[in-house]
Amino acid sequence: MTTPSITTSLVTALGGGSGVDMTALANNLAQAQFAARAERLAARSETLDRQISTASNLKSMMLSLAASLGERVRVGDLSPRPEVANGSIARAALSGSVPARGSYSLEVTALATGQVLASPAYAAAAAPVGSGTLTLRFGAVNGSGFSEDAARAPVSLTIASGATLSEVANAINAAGTGVTAYVANSAEGARLVLKGQEGAAGGFILEGSETPGDPGLSNLAWNPASGAADRLLGGGADAAFTLDGLAMTAQSNSVTNAIPGVTLTLTATNTGAPTRVTFADPTTAITSTMQDLTAALNEIAAEIRGATDPLTGDLSRDSGARQLKQAFAMLAGTVVMPAAANGAPRTLADLGLSTQRDGSFALDTRRLTATLQTDAQGAAAMFTNGLFGVFATVDGIARKVGRASDPGTLAGSVGRYSALKAKLADDQTKIADRQDALRTQLVKRFAATDARVGASQSTLTFLQNQIDAWNARRD
Numbered sequence: 001m002t003t004p005s006i007t008t009s010l011v012t013a014l015g016g017g018s019g020v021d022m023t024a025l026a027n028n029l030a031q032a033q034f035a036a037r038a039e040r041l042a043a044r045s046e047t048l049d050r051q052i053s054t055a056s057n058l059k060s061m062m063l064s065l066a067a068s069l070g071e072r073v074r075v076g077d078l079s080p081r082p083e084v085a086n087g088s089i090a091r092a093a094l095s096g097s098v099p100a101r102g103s104y105s106l107e108v109t110a111l112a113t114g115q116v117l118a119s120p121a122y123a124a125a126a127a128p129v130g131s132g133t134l135t136l137r138f139g140a141v142n143g144s145g146f147s148e149d150a151a152r153a154p155v156s157l158t159i160a161s162g163a164t165l166s167e168v169a170n171a172i173n174a175a176g177t178g179v180t181a182y183v184a185n186s187a188e189g190a191r192l193v194l195k196g197q198e199g200a201a202g203g204f205i206l207e208g209s210e211t212p213g214d215p216g217l218s219n220l221a222w223n224p225a226s227g228a229a230d231r232l233l234g235g236g237a238d239a240a241f242t243l244d245g246l247a248m249t250a251q252s253n254s255v256t257n258a259i260p261g262v263t264l265t266l267t268a269t270n271t272g273a274p275t276r277v278t279f280a281d282p283t284t285a286i287t288s289t290m291q292d293l294t295a296a297l298n299e300i301a302a303e304i305r306g307a308t309d310p311l312t313g314d315l316s317r318d319s320g321a322r323q324l325k326q327a328f329a330m331l332a333g334t335v336v337m338p339a340a341a342n343g344a345p346r347t348l349a350d351l352g353l354s355t356q357r358d359g360s361f362a363l364d365t366r367r368l369t370a371t372l373q374t375d376a377q378g379a380a381a382m383f384t385n386g387l388f389g390v391f392a393t394v395d396g397i398a399r400k401v402g403r404a405s406d407p408g409t410l411a412g413s414v415g416r417y418s419a420l421k422a423k424l425a426d427d428q429t430k431i432a433d434r435q436d437a438l439r440t441q442l443v444k445r446f447a448a449t450d451a452r453v454g455a456s457q458s459t460l461t462f463l464q465n466q467i468d469a470w471n472a473r474r475d
Contacts, residue, residue, distance in 0.1 A: 027439055041428050048421045050314045052414055054307045059401050059410040061300045066398035073391045077285045078383035082262045086275035095256050095263040101377055104259055105244050107274040108266050112239035112253045115196035115203045118231050119220050121189030122165050129168055130216025131161040133209040136177055141203040141235055144224045149201060161214050165192050179204055196236055199251030203236045239266055282380045283372045290351055294363040301328055301360050320410035327397050336393045337382055344378035345371050
């Protein structure tokens with residue numbers, strides 16, 4: 001760009017002398033030429049800035065609401081939470097399905113255990129064991145008998161020449177069979193310890209086939225019929241417990257759906273001293289969540305009303321804002337639990353949410369209370385992280401407004417406005433360049449004119465001086 005100091009120097013160098021500020025005149029004329037267009041572009045740029053800000057804010061508010069609601073659901077207290085009175089006996093957690101309610105008596109008489117097998121003693125973990133093949137077979141060990149599980153294929157491990165006890169343990173662990181191994185440094189020496197999965201059916205035997213000329217691997221083999229009894233440190237057994245007096249067993253200490261919808265993790269026995277499994281009442285938490293949700297929805301609804309106001313709203317004609325406004329208008333009556341049983345709560349209206357004439361929301365506490373009193377379990381089922389429910393519905397709206405690939409969403413509007421803003425900035429740059437070019441051109445023209453005016457003034461002054469001299473001689 002041509003700066004005022006440069007144009008002033010140019011005028012002076014060309015012999016300026018008219019007394020007129022030609023640089024200011026050129027600047028004013030150039031600005032006047034493009035003033036109307038520059039003002040329109042500036043006004044449009046300010047409008048786009050407001051539209052981008054408003055649409056981005058609404059999108060951000062929806063995403064924040066969905067994230068907060070999802071975190072609230074994940075806390076878990078919006079569903080009936082199982083609790084064990086004697087926490088040292090078992091832990092209880094929801095298993096994913098809708099839990100049963102009520103109170104249950106739990107007596108654990110035996111914990112599930114896994115088979116534990118030890119090898120003969122070796123001098124050290126680095127002691128060589130020979131080479132060949134070790135084969136694990138899976139099933140139930142019963143006294144001196146073994147019932148192989150036909151559903152589980154045997155696993156063979158190749159043991160290389162020179163392999164150590166530690167390397168055999170590593171090979172067993174790497175096989176991923178459910179049998180784990182480690183080397184224990186006992187009083188007798190280093191021993192390979194193998195541990196099976198919990199339950200009577202989680203037992204195993206170990207077979208060994210030696211490489212000719214490199215003996216020793218068969219020392220690790222074991223089966224109940226011919227193996228040393230003292231190598232079996234513990235047998236696999238199922239968990240045994242009674243629930244409301246009914247005897248039950250489980251292959252592991254993690255028991256799912258003995259109480260519908262609940263996973264029990266058994267940790268100790270309490271023979272003769274039953275404890276109780278009960279469910280915490282979620283009604284207070286649900287009421288609090290609905291109050292918070294209504295307040296959050298009203299905050300967003302107020303922003304929508306302002307943004308879409310026909311006279312003053314920056315997004316009064318925006319398709320993304322209209323889409324969100326329509327979703328909010330339908331929210332209370334939207335079926336969020338399509339698979340709910342007849343009579344069970346299905347909509348947010350069943351939880352007390354209602355839409356007012358101005359688009360705001362209100363919480364009908366009497367209707368919410370009535371729903372919780374008649375079907376607290378159904379209300380709790382609406383607050384899950386599944387495909388349906390309150391969170392899935394709000395999250396679906398948030399995901400939709402944030403879908404930039406859809407031009408009819410708020411995210412699509414932000415992208416469109418941003419593109420227009422970038423083009424507008426390019427147009428403003430072009431106008432500034434054209435204005436600068438015109439100013440430079442005018443400065444050059446006015447500099448020449450100023451020089452001619454200055455020369456004319458000098459000639460006029462000379463002639464006036466001559467006339468004055470002639471008049472003086474006549475006098």
